[in-house]
Amino acid sequence: MPPETGAVEGEQAHFRALEALYAAAPINRLFESALEIPERGIARIHFQIDERYFHAAGAAHGTSYFKMLDDAAFYAANSLVTDRFMLTTAFNLLLTKPLKAGPVIAEGRWISGQRRVFVAEARLIDAEGDEAARGTGTFMKSRIPLAGLPGYRATR
Template sequence: MSEAHYRKLERMYLSANINTQIFDTTTCKISDGEAEIGLTVVPKYFHALNAMHGSIYFKLLDDAAFFAVNSVVEDVFVLTKSFEIHFKRPVIEGKILAKGELIASAGDSYVAKSELLNEAGKVVGYGQGEFVKSKVALSAEIGYV
């Protein structure tokens, strides 16, 4: 795959409304079969017990695995078919980093895993999912520029 493809995916991801309007500290680095999604933890992500809500774990883990897969697919957007997460420990502050990795592919189906690390490098959650090719072309219309 090409560096140009990885940078276009990064720009597409970072320019999505959810990242510009809600998760505005998001970082993204994509390479061949791998992706890293970072986020600075702030109180707006907390549930009633003042720790990061599980939906944020899911978003970061899914996004990292998703882009690990889309890094090797240059023609279309991929879709999450299924994704399972496991929680290890709460997050209450700092920066977190989700690392995704493509682990298998067969035809138009892909499997990727990811782990979410806190600033101390401890795993706070992990997951694995199946992804499939969509019929939506990677194009400027969806921010792939």
């Protein structure tokens, strides 16, 4: 439990710093989304799909699926690593339902790995509560220190 002064320490500080890093990434200016890391190995991205992300047939383009699945799995894995930024080395997608305009949640979960290579999965849940896609990725520790990245800071 955090101290009564309101300071965030340890694991929770790392989670808040990762959330700030996500918010600071330039790519996320293109997506109305917010990351939350409630615990080790779990990440959720709440985002809004609208017509800007549609392909010619009136549903979300696959780039939106990939972006949110990759990010949710990535942050679930990086929640276990406090010193280095991770990199996606592979990602497999299964798209099962077209996404229409509305809120979507990407839920990421760490599966395995604790040294250099991690495996995590994610799924997209649409406004009706249906799974629209799932994916599994592998992530590798890079040589990039988290502490040196603009945006990586505890904000709460």
